[in-house]
Amino acid sequence: METEPIAIERGIKPRGVVRVLRAFGASWRGLAGAFRGEAAFRQELTFAALAGPLALWLGRDGTQRAVLLAPVLLILVVELLNSAIEATVDRIGLERHALAGLAKDFGSAAVFMSFVLLFAVWALVLLGR
Numbered sequence: 001m002e003t004e005p006i007a008i009e010r011g012i013k014p015r016g017v018v019r020v021l022r023a024f025g026a027s028w029r030g031l032a033g034a035f036r037g038e039a040a041f042r043q044e045l046t047f048a049a050l051a052g053p054l055a056l057w058l059g060r061d062g063t064q065r066a067v068l069l070a071p072v073l074l075i076l077v078v079e080l081l082n083s084a085i086e087a088t089v090d091r092i093g094l095e096r097h098a099l100a101g102l103a104k105d106f107g108s109a110a111v112f113m114s115f116v117l118l119f120a121v122w123a124l125v126l127l128g129r
Contacts, residue, residue, distance in 0.1 A: 034079075040079055040111070041079050044076055052069060064125055068122060068125055071122075075111065075114045079111055082111050083107075
């Protein structure tokens, strides 16, 4: 991996299968890191493990199943982005700063809003029967 920045600097970027495999590796490292280091991600993954099958069972057809499952997965996506924001802010500096706190609050609010979306979608789909 040490040669990768040099290759990119020279304009030589991986292509094809190599690029896909490297992207998969980076994604896997990100998921593993979130699982190891982020309690909120583990909690939301547990929630998804319960809500996902429930969404598939409660949906009457493929469209309903997809609509019920999508916000469950969106919560995980938003939590990963929130964790990335927090890690970046912490990397820049650990001293308290209003903008750093605001950035973290924005990420937290995004996770909250994804839960609001989940409850709204589930209510609309399941109560609309």
